[in-house]
Amino acid sequence: MKHRFTCRVYYEDTDLAGIVYYANYLKFIERARSEWVRARGINQRQLKDEQGIVFAVRRLEADYLSPARFDDLLEVDTEIAARTPARIVLNQTVLRDGAPLFRAVVTLVCLGPGGAPMRLPQALRA
Numbered sequence: 001m002k003h004r005f006t007c008r009v010y011y012e013d014t015d016l017a018g019i020v021y022y023a024n025y026l027k028f029i030e031r032a033r034s035e036w037v038r039a040r041g042i043n044q045r046q047l048k049d050e051q052g053i054v055f056a057v058r059r060l061e062a063d064y065l066s067p068a069r070f071d072d073l074l075e076v077d078t079e080i081a082a083r084t085p086a087r088i089v090l091n092q093t094v095l096r097d098g099a100p101l102f103r104a105v106v107t108l109v110c111l112g113p114g115g116a117p118m119r120l121p122q123a124l125r126a
Contacts, residue, residue, distance in 0.1 A: 001080050003035065004078075005035045005078070006074070006075050006076075007032075007073075009069065009072045009074060010070070019068065020067060020068040020072075025094060025104075026060075028094055032092060033078060033092070036090075037055070047121065052113030053111070053112060053118070053121060054111050055108050055110060055111075056108065057106055057108060058087065058108065059106070060105070063102065063103045064101075064102055065102060066099070072096050075094070075096075076093070077091075078091075081105065086120065087107055087108060087120070089105060089108075090106045091105055092106060
């Protein structure tokens with residue numbers, strides 16, 4: 001269940017040194033996760049509007065391996081590392097020309113209408 005998302009590094013993504021500012025890798029992997037969920041046929045807006053369910057990052061481990069720079073074309077690979085009825089653990093890797101630049105292990109949970117944790121929707125568990 002590997003998903004690949006492509007994005008370009010824009011000037012706004014870089015710092016004074018001309019490399020991607022560290023926090024922007026989190027934006028890249030967030031976008032990739034959103035597209036991964038969409039590719040699975042899950043409409044997050046509809047899930048929130050109809051059931052009050054949203055996804056939240058519970059835990060994140062990150063490794064910065066090599067810098068990306070302005071105008072680089074990046075790919076973000078997302079794949080499931082583990083899942084339980086209440087959470088999904090994803091491995092996400094940002095690559096440039098096949099070389100890993102950033103790796104993250106992200107634990108996702110669902111929050112119900114009142115903000116309390118709940119089991120993942122059946123469609124996502126499947």
